[in-house]
Amino acid sequence: MKDNYAVIVQTHIDALFKNSNAARELAEQLPGAVDGTGVRFSAFGEPCRIGPEGIFLSGVKQEGPLGIIIALYARSANPGxxxxxxxxxxxDFPGSMPYVGAFAAYTQEALVPFVEAVRTHMSDIVEALGGSTAVDGVGGDFAFQVMPLPKIALCYIFYEADEDFPASVTCLFSANALDFIPMDGLADTGEYTTRKIIRILG
Structure with missing residues (x-):
């Protein structure tokens, strides 16, 4: 028997691919490239394919939280x-209040022990996730922007520890990120981007 995550992912997949033009429409809106009956694009720094048979990251079928995040992003696809x-x-996004505590813990505070390692490996992180280390006007001791999903950017701002204050991390989103994924998916996008960064650090 499939677990609940797998059932939810498949329910989204079935809704996405109800008509013969689904792949073309998704490719235009995600955006991505048509690949047979599915679409190829980049998600969380890996090659992703979504099609009637499921969601795959680097060839591995996603039937857990990452699969749900990507499915929610695809279900929210639009031309904007x-x-x-x-x-x-x-x-500051409407409807975020129930998720604020978990977001702070799993997206921001989870990176605090790694601030110095992140500075050392910043170029590797940006290369893996797509983005830039040239982020102006956000403050912090250093910052970068990454693209876990094609239309959603995250800006991570790092403050190094000194004699007065401990290290801290702030994560911001592109201005209209909520146009492309529901609130629960947005919160999870932050958490799983942070997890990816920690994996890159080794």
């Missing part, structure tokens, strides 16, 4: 363009 700036704090 990403608006990068001004970056927005998670708490």
């Amino acid at each position: 363009a990403m608006v990068m700036t001004p970056f927005r704090a998670f708490k």
